[in-house]
Amino acid sequence: MQEITILCNTSKDEILDDNADISDLEKFDPAPLIAKIIANIEKVIVGKTEVIKQVLTAALANSHALLEDVPGTGKTMLARALAATIDCNFKRVQFTPDLLPMDVTGTMIYNPADSSFSFKRGPVFTNIFLADEINRATPRTQSSLLEVMEERQVSIDGAAFAIPNVFFVLATQNPVEQHGTYPLPEAQLDRFLLKLSMGYPDRSHERDMLTARRSGNPLATLRPIVSRREFRSIQQYIREKVTISPELLDYILSLAEALRKHPELILGPSPRASIALMNAVRAWACVSGRNYVIPDDIKTLVGPVFAHRLMLQPHALVKRVTATDVVMAVSNSVPVPVSKDSGR
Structure with a gap:
Protein backbone atom coordinates (compact mmCIF):
# COMPACT_ATOMS: atom_id res chain seq x y z
CA MET A 1 0.00 0.00 0.00
CA GLN A 2 1.25 3.46 -0.87
CA GLU A 3 2.43 5.74 1.94
CA ILE A 4 -0.20 8.19 3.10
CA THR A 5 0.53 11.54 4.68
CA ILE A 6 -1.92 14.14 5.91
CA LEU A 7 -2.18 17.76 4.90
CA CYS A 8 -3.69 19.80 7.69
CA ASN A 9 -3.70 23.46 8.70
CA THR A 10 -4.31 22.68 12.39
CA SER A 11 -1.32 23.56 14.54
CA LYS A 12 0.33 21.13 16.94
CA ASP A 13 -0.72 23.26 19.91
CA GLU A 14 -4.36 23.10 18.83
CA ILE A 15 -4.19 19.31 18.51
CA LEU A 16 -2.61 18.94 21.96
CA ASP A 17 -5.20 21.26 23.49
CA ASP A 18 -8.06 19.38 21.87
CA ASN A 19 -6.77 16.03 23.11
CA ALA A 20 -5.75 17.26 26.58
CA ASP A 21 -7.03 15.24 29.52
CA ILE A 22 -9.60 17.08 31.60
CA SER A 23 -10.04 16.10 35.20
CA ASP A 24 -10.86 17.51 38.64
CA LEU A 25 -14.51 18.38 38.06
CA GLU A 26 -15.33 18.49 41.77
CA LYS A 27 -15.05 22.28 41.98
CA GLU A 240 -19.89 12.48 34.69
CA LYS A 241 -21.90 14.70 37.03
CA VAL A 242 -25.42 15.19 35.63
CA THR A 243 -27.59 12.33 36.85
CA ILE A 244 -30.90 10.85 35.74
CA SER A 245 -32.97 8.62 38.00
CA PRO A 246 -34.07 5.06 37.09
CA GLU A 247 -37.70 6.28 37.17
CA LEU A 248 -36.96 8.82 34.45
CA LEU A 249 -35.11 6.24 32.37
CA ASP A 250 -38.26 4.11 32.53
CA TYR A 251 -40.27 7.20 31.54
CA ILE A 252 -38.14 7.60 28.39
CA LEU A 253 -38.63 3.91 27.57
CA SER A 254 -42.39 4.20 28.09
CA LEU A 255 -42.56 7.12 25.67
CA ALA A 256 -40.55 5.23 23.06
CA GLU A 257 -42.64 2.06 23.41
CA ALA A 258 -45.91 3.99 23.18
CA LEU A 259 -44.79 5.66 19.96
CA ARG A 260 -43.65 2.36 18.43
CA LYS A 261 -47.14 0.97 18.98
CA HIS A 262 -49.00 4.10 17.85
CA PRO A 263 -51.50 3.34 15.05
CA GLU A 264 -50.65 6.49 13.08
CA LEU A 265 -46.95 5.66 12.76
CA ILE A 266 -45.13 3.36 10.36
CA LEU A 267 -41.80 3.87 12.08
CA GLY A 268 -41.32 4.69 15.75
CA PRO A 269 -38.22 5.89 17.60
CA SER A 270 -35.21 3.58 17.50
CA PRO A 271 -33.01 2.64 20.48
CA ARG A 272 -30.64 5.34 19.24
CA ALA A 273 -33.48 7.84 19.67
CA SER A 274 -33.98 6.75 23.30
CA ILE A 275 -30.26 7.20 23.95
CA ALA A 276 -30.40 10.58 22.22
CA LEU A 277 -33.25 11.73 24.46
CA MET A 278 -31.37 10.65 27.57
CA ASN A 279 -28.23 12.53 26.47
CA ALA A 280 -30.23 15.57 25.44
CA VAL A 281 -32.10 15.95 28.73
CA ARG A 282 -28.89 15.64 30.73
CA ALA A 283 -27.34 18.46 28.71
CA TRP A 284 -30.57 20.48 28.98
CA ALA A 285 -30.54 20.06 32.75
CA CYS A 286 -27.01 21.46 32.86
CA VAL A 287 -27.99 24.39 30.62
CA SER A 288 -30.90 25.00 33.01
CA GLY A 289 -28.52 25.16 35.98
CA ARG A 290 -29.07 21.71 37.49
CA ASN A 291 -26.96 18.56 37.84
CA TYR A 292 -30.01 16.29 37.75
CA VAL A 293 -32.85 15.66 35.30
CA ILE A 294 -36.49 16.35 36.10
CA PRO A 295 -39.59 15.14 34.18
CA ASP A 296 -40.15 18.59 32.65
CA ASP A 297 -36.79 18.27 30.87
CA ILE A 298 -38.04 15.16 29.09
CA LYS A 299 -41.40 16.71 28.23
CA THR A 300 -39.61 19.78 26.81
CA LEU A 301 -37.26 17.86 24.53
CA VAL A 302 -39.23 14.75 23.58
CA GLY A 303 -40.72 16.57 20.57
CA PRO A 304 -37.47 18.02 19.12
CA VAL A 305 -35.66 14.70 19.70
CA PHE A 306 -38.30 12.18 18.55
CA ALA A 307 -40.52 13.90 15.96
CA HIS A 308 -38.10 14.00 13.01
CA ARG A 309 -37.29 10.29 13.44
CA LEU A 310 -40.87 9.12 12.93
CA MET A 311 -42.74 8.06 9.78
CA LEU A 312 -46.48 8.67 9.56
CA GLN A 313 -49.09 6.33 8.14
CA PRO A 314 -50.73 7.50 4.88
CA HIS A 315 -54.08 8.07 6.59
CA ALA A 316 -52.38 10.32 9.15
CA LEU A 317 -50.87 12.40 6.35
CA VAL A 318 -54.31 12.74 4.76
CA LYS A 319 -55.67 14.05 8.07
CA ARG A 320 -52.73 16.53 8.19
CA VAL A 321 -51.48 15.02 11.42
CA THR A 322 -47.82 15.86 12.08
CA ALA A 323 -45.22 13.78 13.87
CA THR A 324 -45.01 16.50 16.52
CA ASP A 325 -48.77 16.15 17.13
CA VAL A 326 -48.35 12.42 17.72
CA VAL A 327 -45.38 12.90 20.06
CA MET A 328 -47.21 15.53 22.09
CA ALA A 329 -50.33 13.34 22.37
CA VAL A 330 -48.27 10.40 23.60
CA SER A 331 -46.33 12.66 25.98
CA ASN A 332 -49.61 13.84 27.52
CA SER A 333 -50.98 10.30 27.86
CA VAL A 334 -47.97 8.51 29.38
CA PRO A 335 -47.96 8.93 33.19
CA VAL A 336 -45.14 11.05 34.55
CA PRO A 337 -43.18 9.22 37.26
CA VAL A 338 -42.79 10.69 40.71
CA SER A 339 -39.26 10.51 42.07
CA LYS A 340 -38.32 11.71 45.54
CA ASP A 341 -34.90 12.97 44.50
CA SER A 342 -35.37 13.35 40.69
CA GLY A 343 -32.03 11.63 40.15
CA ARG A 344 -30.01 13.74 42.58
Whole structure:
Protein backbone atom coordinates (compact mmCIF):
# COMPACT_ATOMS: atom_id res chain seq x y z
CA MET A 1 0.00 0.00 0.00
CA GLN A 2 1.25 3.46 -0.87
CA GLU A 3 2.43 5.74 1.94
CA ILE A 4 -0.20 8.19 3.10
CA THR A 5 0.53 11.54 4.68
CA ILE A 6 -1.92 14.14 5.91
CA LEU A 7 -2.18 17.76 4.90
CA CYS A 8 -3.69 19.80 7.69
CA ASN A 9 -3.70 23.46 8.70
CA THR A 10 -4.31 22.68 12.39
CA SER A 11 -1.32 23.56 14.54
CA LYS A 12 0.33 21.13 16.94
CA ASP A 13 -0.72 23.26 19.91
CA GLU A 14 -4.36 23.10 18.83
CA ILE A 15 -4.19 19.31 18.51
CA LEU A 16 -2.61 18.94 21.96
CA ASP A 17 -5.20 21.26 23.49
CA ASP A 18 -8.06 19.38 21.87
CA ASN A 19 -6.77 16.03 23.11
CA ALA A 20 -5.75 17.26 26.58
CA ASP A 21 -7.03 15.24 29.52
CA ILE A 22 -9.60 17.08 31.60
CA SER A 23 -10.04 16.10 35.20
CA ASP A 24 -10.86 17.51 38.64
CA LEU A 25 -14.51 18.38 38.06
CA GLU A 26 -15.33 18.49 41.77
CA LYS A 27 -15.05 22.28 41.98
CA PHE A 28 -16.09 22.98 38.39
CA ASP A 29 -19.24 25.08 37.95
CA PRO A 30 -20.52 25.23 34.35
CA ALA A 31 -23.35 27.70 35.06
CA PRO A 32 -21.33 30.95 34.62
CA LEU A 33 -19.80 29.73 31.35
CA ILE A 34 -23.18 28.67 29.96
CA ALA A 35 -24.73 32.00 30.95
CA LYS A 36 -21.92 33.87 29.18
CA ILE A 37 -22.37 31.80 26.01
CA ILE A 38 -26.12 32.45 25.88
CA ALA A 39 -25.74 36.17 26.65
CA ASN A 40 -23.11 36.59 23.94
CA ILE A 41 -25.24 34.88 21.28
CA GLU A 42 -28.25 36.97 22.29
CA LYS A 43 -26.35 40.08 21.22
CA VAL A 44 -27.00 38.86 17.67
CA ILE A 45 -30.02 36.52 17.93
CA VAL A 46 -32.68 38.54 19.75
CA GLY A 47 -35.70 37.02 21.46
CA LYS A 48 -34.82 33.37 20.75
CA THR A 49 -33.43 32.26 24.09
CA GLU A 50 -35.21 28.90 23.97
CA VAL A 51 -33.79 28.02 20.54
CA ILE A 52 -30.32 29.17 21.58
CA LYS A 53 -30.47 26.95 24.65
CA GLN A 54 -31.62 23.98 22.57
CA VAL A 55 -28.83 24.42 20.00
CA LEU A 56 -26.33 24.75 22.84
CA THR A 57 -27.82 21.60 24.37
CA ALA A 58 -27.10 19.66 21.17
CA ALA A 59 -23.52 20.93 21.09
CA LEU A 60 -22.89 20.16 24.76
CA ALA A 61 -24.39 16.69 24.32
CA ASN A 62 -21.65 16.14 21.72
CA SER A 63 -24.23 15.73 18.99
CA HIS A 64 -25.81 17.71 16.13
CA ALA A 65 -28.82 19.89 15.33
CA LEU A 66 -30.99 20.55 12.27
CA LEU A 67 -32.61 23.97 11.89
CA GLU A 68 -35.58 24.03 9.52
CA ASP A 69 -37.28 27.32 8.79
CA VAL A 70 -38.06 29.82 6.06
CA PRO A 71 -35.24 32.04 4.73
CA GLY A 72 -34.20 35.07 6.73
CA THR A 73 -35.07 33.87 10.23
CA GLY A 74 -31.45 33.74 11.44
CA LYS A 75 -30.47 30.06 11.07
CA THR A 76 -27.02 30.75 9.60
CA MET A 77 -26.51 33.73 11.89
CA LEU A 78 -27.12 31.54 14.93
CA ALA A 79 -24.46 29.06 13.82
CA ARG A 80 -21.95 31.83 13.17
CA ALA A 81 -22.71 33.47 16.52
CA LEU A 82 -22.14 30.19 18.36
CA ALA A 83 -18.82 29.68 16.55
CA ALA A 84 -17.76 33.25 17.33
CA THR A 85 -18.58 32.77 21.01
CA ILE A 86 -16.47 29.63 21.43
CA ASP A 87 -12.76 29.89 20.65
CA CYS A 88 -12.73 27.09 18.09
CA ASN A 89 -12.47 26.37 14.39
CA PHE A 90 -15.54 27.00 12.23
CA LYS A 91 -16.21 25.93 8.65
CA ARG A 92 -19.25 26.61 6.51
CA VAL A 93 -20.21 24.76 3.33
CA GLN A 94 -23.02 25.92 1.09
CA PHE A 95 -24.64 22.68 -0.06
CA THR A 96 -25.52 22.76 -3.77
CA PRO A 97 -26.55 20.09 -6.31
CA ASP A 98 -23.03 19.96 -7.78
CA LEU A 99 -21.27 19.53 -4.41
CA LEU A 100 -19.30 16.26 -4.21
CA PRO A 101 -18.56 14.12 -1.14
CA MET A 102 -14.85 14.90 -1.46
CA ASP A 103 -15.70 18.60 -1.17
CA VAL A 104 -16.93 17.86 2.35
CA THR A 105 -14.70 15.08 3.69
CA GLY A 106 -11.48 15.59 1.69
CA THR A 107 -9.60 13.56 -0.89
CA MET A 108 -6.34 11.76 -1.64
CA ILE A 109 -3.77 13.66 -3.67
CA TYR A 110 -1.02 11.79 -5.57
CA ASN A 111 2.51 13.17 -5.36
CA PRO A 112 4.49 11.93 -8.40
CA ALA A 113 7.80 13.11 -6.92
CA ASP A 114 7.91 10.32 -4.31
CA SER A 115 4.98 8.17 -5.46
CA SER A 116 3.03 8.84 -2.27
CA PHE A 117 -0.50 9.89 -1.46
CA SER A 118 -1.42 12.80 0.76
CA PHE A 119 -4.82 13.19 2.36
CA LYS A 120 -6.11 16.72 2.05
CA ARG A 121 -8.63 17.29 4.82
CA GLY A 122 -12.02 18.65 3.86
CA PRO A 123 -13.93 21.35 5.74
CA VAL A 124 -15.61 18.75 7.95
CA PHE A 125 -12.36 18.54 9.94
CA THR A 126 -13.29 21.37 12.24
CA ASN A 127 -15.04 22.00 15.56
CA ILE A 128 -18.28 23.59 14.32
CA PHE A 129 -19.43 22.63 10.83
CA LEU A 130 -22.31 24.52 9.22
CA ALA A 131 -24.05 22.56 6.47
CA ASP A 132 -26.06 25.40 4.97
CA GLU A 133 -29.18 24.34 3.04
CA ILE A 134 -28.19 20.69 3.34
CA ASN A 135 -31.22 19.49 1.38
CA ARG A 136 -29.93 21.17 -1.79
CA ALA A 137 -27.12 18.60 -2.11
CA THR A 138 -27.67 15.19 -3.71
CA PRO A 139 -28.22 12.12 -1.51
CA ARG A 140 -24.71 10.98 -2.42
CA THR A 141 -23.21 14.11 -0.86
CA GLN A 142 -25.61 14.09 2.07
CA SER A 143 -24.49 10.55 2.91
CA SER A 144 -20.88 11.70 3.20
CA LEU A 145 -21.81 13.04 6.64
CA LEU A 146 -23.25 9.75 7.93
CA GLU A 147 -19.99 8.27 9.18
CA VAL A 148 -18.45 11.44 10.54
CA MET A 149 -21.59 12.45 12.47
CA GLU A 150 -21.97 9.07 14.18
CA GLU A 151 -18.47 7.55 14.37
CA ARG A 152 -16.48 10.81 14.37
CA GLN A 153 -14.08 9.71 11.71
CA VAL A 154 -13.69 9.85 7.94
CA SER A 155 -12.69 6.72 6.02
CA ILE A 156 -10.86 7.27 2.74
CA ASP A 157 -9.20 4.46 0.73
CA GLY A 158 -9.07 2.11 3.70
CA ALA A 159 -7.63 4.66 6.12
CA ALA A 160 -9.60 6.25 8.97
CA PHE A 161 -8.98 9.88 9.98
CA ALA A 162 -10.28 11.10 13.33
CA ILE A 163 -11.96 14.47 13.73
CA PRO A 164 -11.53 16.82 16.73
CA ASN A 165 -13.09 15.89 20.07
CA VAL A 166 -15.23 19.03 19.96
CA PHE A 167 -17.32 18.48 16.84
CA PHE A 168 -20.79 19.85 16.16
CA VAL A 169 -22.75 19.80 12.90
CA LEU A 170 -25.44 22.44 12.56
CA ALA A 171 -27.42 21.96 9.36
CA THR A 172 -30.10 24.24 7.93
CA GLN A 173 -32.84 23.64 5.40
CA ASN A 174 -35.77 25.51 3.89
CA PRO A 175 -39.09 23.65 4.28
CA VAL A 176 -41.11 25.71 1.78
CA GLU A 177 -38.92 25.40 -1.31
CA GLN A 178 -39.05 22.02 -3.04
CA HIS A 179 -37.55 22.76 -6.47
CA GLY A 180 -33.94 21.60 -6.67
CA THR A 181 -33.94 20.00 -3.23
CA TYR A 182 -33.48 16.42 -2.00
CA PRO A 183 -35.29 15.43 1.22
CA LEU A 184 -33.00 14.03 3.88
CA PRO A 185 -33.39 10.24 4.25
CA GLU A 186 -34.35 8.72 7.59
CA ALA A 187 -30.79 7.53 8.27
CA GLN A 188 -29.50 11.08 7.90
CA LEU A 189 -32.26 12.60 10.03
CA ASP A 190 -31.51 10.06 12.74
CA ARG A 191 -27.99 11.50 13.09
CA PHE A 192 -29.38 14.82 14.34
CA LEU A 193 -30.09 15.02 18.05
CA LEU A 194 -32.64 17.83 17.62
CA LYS A 195 -34.71 19.29 14.83
CA LEU A 196 -35.64 22.89 15.60
CA SER A 197 -37.42 25.86 14.09
CA MET A 198 -36.41 29.49 14.65
CA GLY A 199 -39.77 31.10 13.96
CA TYR A 200 -40.46 34.79 13.49
CA PRO A 201 -39.55 37.23 16.28
CA ASP A 202 -42.26 39.24 17.95
CA ARG A 203 -42.62 42.96 17.17
CA SER A 204 -40.54 44.29 20.08
CA HIS A 205 -37.63 41.94 19.43
CA GLU A 206 -37.69 42.64 15.70
CA ARG A 207 -37.54 46.34 16.49
CA ASP A 208 -34.47 45.70 18.66
CA MET A 209 -32.91 43.90 15.69
CA LEU A 210 -33.54 46.86 13.40
CA THR A 211 -32.05 49.25 15.95
CA ALA A 212 -28.92 47.11 16.35
CA ARG A 213 -28.47 46.85 12.58
CA ARG A 214 -28.39 50.60 12.04
CA SER A 215 -24.72 50.70 13.02
CA GLY A 216 -23.67 47.52 11.17
CA ASN A 217 -23.73 43.78 11.67
CA PRO A 218 -23.51 42.98 15.42
CA LEU A 219 -21.89 39.65 14.55
CA ALA A 220 -18.69 41.51 13.69
CA THR A 221 -18.39 42.67 17.30
CA LEU A 222 -18.64 39.20 18.89
CA ARG A 223 -15.47 37.87 20.47
CA PRO A 224 -14.74 34.41 21.91
CA ILE A 225 -15.58 34.27 25.59
CA VAL A 226 -15.21 30.52 26.20
CA SER A 227 -12.17 28.46 25.24
CA ARG A 228 -12.39 25.08 23.57
CA ARG A 229 -10.98 23.49 26.71
CA GLU A 230 -13.68 25.11 28.87
CA PHE A 231 -16.34 23.89 26.45
CA ARG A 232 -14.98 20.34 26.70
CA SER A 233 -15.00 20.67 30.48
CA ILE A 234 -18.73 21.38 30.36
CA GLN A 235 -19.26 18.34 28.14
CA GLN A 236 -17.30 16.15 30.53
CA TYR A 237 -19.20 17.59 33.50
CA ILE A 238 -22.48 16.56 31.83
CA ARG A 239 -21.21 13.03 31.18
CA GLU A 240 -19.89 12.48 34.69
CA LYS A 241 -21.90 14.70 37.03
CA VAL A 242 -25.42 15.19 35.63
CA THR A 243 -27.59 12.33 36.85
CA ILE A 244 -30.90 10.85 35.74
CA SER A 245 -32.97 8.62 38.00
CA PRO A 246 -34.07 5.06 37.09
CA GLU A 247 -37.70 6.28 37.17
CA LEU A 248 -36.96 8.82 34.45
CA LEU A 249 -35.11 6.24 32.37
CA ASP A 250 -38.26 4.11 32.53
CA TYR A 251 -40.27 7.20 31.54
CA ILE A 252 -38.14 7.60 28.39
CA LEU A 253 -38.63 3.91 27.57
CA SER A 254 -42.39 4.20 28.09
CA LEU A 255 -42.56 7.12 25.67
CA ALA A 256 -40.55 5.23 23.06
CA GLU A 257 -42.64 2.06 23.41
CA ALA A 258 -45.91 3.99 23.18
CA LEU A 259 -44.79 5.66 19.96
CA ARG A 260 -43.65 2.36 18.43
CA LYS A 261 -47.14 0.97 18.98
CA HIS A 262 -49.00 4.10 17.85
CA PRO A 263 -51.50 3.34 15.05
CA GLU A 264 -50.65 6.49 13.08
CA LEU A 265 -46.95 5.66 12.76
CA ILE A 266 -45.13 3.36 10.36
CA LEU A 267 -41.80 3.87 12.08
CA GLY A 268 -41.32 4.69 15.75
CA PRO A 269 -38.22 5.89 17.60
CA SER A 270 -35.21 3.58 17.50
CA PRO A 271 -33.01 2.64 20.48
CA ARG A 272 -30.64 5.34 19.24
CA ALA A 273 -33.48 7.84 19.67
CA SER A 274 -33.98 6.75 23.30
CA ILE A 275 -30.26 7.20 23.95
CA ALA A 276 -30.40 10.58 22.22
CA LEU A 277 -33.25 11.73 24.46
CA MET A 278 -31.37 10.65 27.57
CA ASN A 279 -28.23 12.53 26.47
CA ALA A 280 -30.23 15.57 25.44
CA VAL A 281 -32.10 15.95 28.73
CA ARG A 282 -28.89 15.64 30.73
CA ALA A 283 -27.34 18.46 28.71
CA TRP A 284 -30.57 20.48 28.98
CA ALA A 285 -30.54 20.06 32.75
CA CYS A 286 -27.01 21.46 32.86
CA VAL A 287 -27.99 24.39 30.62
CA SER A 288 -30.90 25.00 33.01
CA GLY A 289 -28.52 25.16 35.98
CA ARG A 290 -29.07 21.71 37.49
CA ASN A 291 -26.96 18.56 37.84
CA TYR A 292 -30.01 16.29 37.75
CA VAL A 293 -32.85 15.66 35.30
CA ILE A 294 -36.49 16.35 36.10
CA PRO A 295 -39.59 15.14 34.18
CA ASP A 296 -40.15 18.59 32.65
CA ASP A 297 -36.79 18.27 30.87
CA ILE A 298 -38.04 15.16 29.09
CA LYS A 299 -41.40 16.71 28.23
CA THR A 300 -39.61 19.78 26.81
CA LEU A 301 -37.26 17.86 24.53
CA VAL A 302 -39.23 14.75 23.58
CA GLY A 303 -40.72 16.57 20.57
CA PRO A 304 -37.47 18.02 19.12
CA VAL A 305 -35.66 14.70 19.70
CA PHE A 306 -38.30 12.18 18.55
CA ALA A 307 -40.52 13.90 15.96
CA HIS A 308 -38.10 14.00 13.01
CA ARG A 309 -37.29 10.29 13.44
CA LEU A 310 -40.87 9.12 12.93
CA MET A 311 -42.74 8.06 9.78
CA LEU A 312 -46.48 8.67 9.56
CA GLN A 313 -49.09 6.33 8.14
CA PRO A 314 -50.73 7.50 4.88
CA HIS A 315 -54.08 8.07 6.59
CA ALA A 316 -52.38 10.32 9.15
CA LEU A 317 -50.87 12.40 6.35
CA VAL A 318 -54.31 12.74 4.76
CA LYS A 319 -55.67 14.05 8.07
CA ARG A 320 -52.73 16.53 8.19
CA VAL A 321 -51.48 15.02 11.42
CA THR A 322 -47.82 15.86 12.08
CA ALA A 323 -45.22 13.78 13.87
CA THR A 324 -45.01 16.50 16.52
CA ASP A 325 -48.77 16.15 17.13
CA VAL A 326 -48.35 12.42 17.72
CA VAL A 327 -45.38 12.90 20.06
CA MET A 328 -47.21 15.53 22.09
CA ALA A 329 -50.33 13.34 22.37
CA VAL A 330 -48.27 10.40 23.60
CA SER A 331 -46.33 12.66 25.98
CA ASN A 332 -49.61 13.84 27.52
CA SER A 333 -50.98 10.30 27.86
CA VAL A 334 -47.97 8.51 29.38
CA PRO A 335 -47.96 8.93 33.19
CA VAL A 336 -45.14 11.05 34.55
CA PRO A 337 -43.18 9.22 37.26
CA VAL A 338 -42.79 10.69 40.71
CA SER A 339 -39.26 10.51 42.07
CA LYS A 340 -38.32 11.71 45.54
CA ASP A 341 -34.90 12.97 44.50
CA SER A 342 -35.37 13.35 40.69
CA GLY A 343 -32.03 11.63 40.15
CA ARG A 344 -30.01 13.74 42.58
